[in-house]
């Protein structure tokens with residue numbers, strides 16, 4: 001039975017292994033969604049770039065239209081068949097000759113209810129460590145996006161988006177109860193920043209935060225950190241994967257969020273007269 005009540009639901013974070021074969025990746029995702037259903041989950045979350053290697057030279061080759069591509073069709077069907085919400089990690093999307101890193105969200109009827117194109121592209125240059133220029137192959141999205149799961153509002157970001165607290169703050173202002181970031185941090189930066197950022201976004205916004213990574217494949221061109229996790233509004237880690245191929249199932253009780261917002265009411269204590277620079281007019285698609 002699926003756990004969805006007034007106070008919460010069970011979430012699955014699917015830390016699957018991404019191969020070079022798109023059909024295999026999609027088939028794995030579909031099977032893991034089925035398993036999540038069997039385990040009573042209402043929402044399944046896939047990792048960033050779950051149907052293709054995370055490689056700037058390959059994004060265009062793997063890209064699909066949204067909706068209508070093979071991956072979207074499979075996710076829509078899986079959501080409907082299992083009567084679940086599915087956050088489809090991200091896939092390379094092609095639109096008007098441009099390629100985007102895009103997350104899709106499917107409801108239990110198989111409808112596309114939200115779409116988020118990564119807003120902040122991962123362009124970094126750390127000598128002796130990580131050099132990556134996502135903007136060589138991808139274009140950035142220009143909207144923030146939320147969806148409704150029952151009475152809960154959920155904000156979407158993708159990987160590098162998690163570094164930008166302003167974006168999460170806009171979601172908080174919109175009343176989001178949870179933030180979801182499919183992501184793929186690397187093994188150099190991941191150990192120091194992944195968990196810290198996830199816990200911080202949860203704590204500062206008093207919201208649940210889920211991050212979903214691919215499993216680590218040591219001989220791939222980009223080696224993902226893994227360690228998918230789910231954190232509660234206190235910043236408490238409810239579950240964390242290792243680097244291996246595995247899934248997390250956790251019950252989320254949103255009463256926890258109501259309590260912390262009452263007990264530490266920072267939302268109403270902000271001195272926006274002094275420092276609010278965020279204008280949210282027309283920035284968010286609901």
Ligand SMILES: O=C(O)CCC(=O)C(=O)O
Nearest residue numbers: 122159160184185186189
């Ligand atoms: O922010 C980071 O360190 C990693 C970001 C990343 O891997 C991505 O945006 O895909």
